[in-house]
Amino acid sequence: MPSAPHPVLSVVVPMYDEAEVLPLFVERLRPVLDGLDEPYELVAVDDGSRDRTPVLLQAARRTWPQLRVLRLRANAGHQAAISAGLAAARGDWVVTLDADLQDPPEVIPEMIARARAEGVDVVYGVRTDRSSDTAFKRRTAHLFYATMRLMGATGAPDHAGDYRLMSRATVDAVNALPEDHRVLRLVVPALGFPSTTVGYARQERAAGTSKYPLATMVRLSLDSVTGFSRAPLKLATWFGLGGFLLAVALLGYALVAKLTGHTIAGWTSTVMIVAAFSALQLLCLGILGEYVGRIYTSLQRRPTYYVAHDSLTDERERHTLH
């Protein structure tokens, strides 16, 4: 059998118990990808599904040679499943999208065209119309983006989920990040690659039910906040420092009260001991917080800069400068 050509495009799709929607998904996606007239691969990441998803995927493979199935041993979660797909994808361009047809596959050609025309590395799919989402989901999503901006996760377009196109350089950079619990919609913008956006109307889930219960939404938010901000830790430092000053003041007050004779026996020594030790503990907690924060950011190994061009190696730049 001749070896398949190197894929220009990889499409990564996380799937968890998506048997109900899978036939519809294949039916919608395949004509779009076949219509590209470029070699592609579809990387379906079966995130430990317990329904007929793996059976249906294997069946689809018989008639769709570009379909690659990656089965995770156990359910790892949406973000981890996408990460697994990104690590496996071989394409020069990689699109990630959900299996439930909420992200219309028909946008993919537009994403590729925009990336090529504008010479950017990332094209974010932005939900311009979320009327198909519940009011609760919309409101919590709004809160999420506002909070993350406040916390310093800049560069992430509002209402950009995980439907996006990335260049090989971007995917390599994402794969090189060692941190656990990566929230890709925030990590990718943080890498700082040139980007643009494409708007689309978010559709209703075509079939099946949401695999994102409230508990998972809360976990994603926690991962986002802790992954992008040391603000909560900073708060602890300031509390520690504030508590320290308060305890020192209490110490002073107890001494003054003792010297002016406004106390009952035993009160001064008790207050002094409590105040002195609280002050010490809170101060140490604050110091620890500062170190923990630094350890955390250095473990994340996010690049502190990103070189866009080097005139020594960049031919394009050399020509344009003349």
Ligand code: UDP
């Ligand atoms: N998903 C996954 N692992 C999980 C949960 C979800 O791979 O543990 C997939 C799911 O099959 C879908 C995508 O992630 O393709 C988004 O999930 P869903 O549509 O249920 O989330 P919602 O759109 O309701 O936020």
Ligand code: MG
């Ligand atoms: Mg969905």
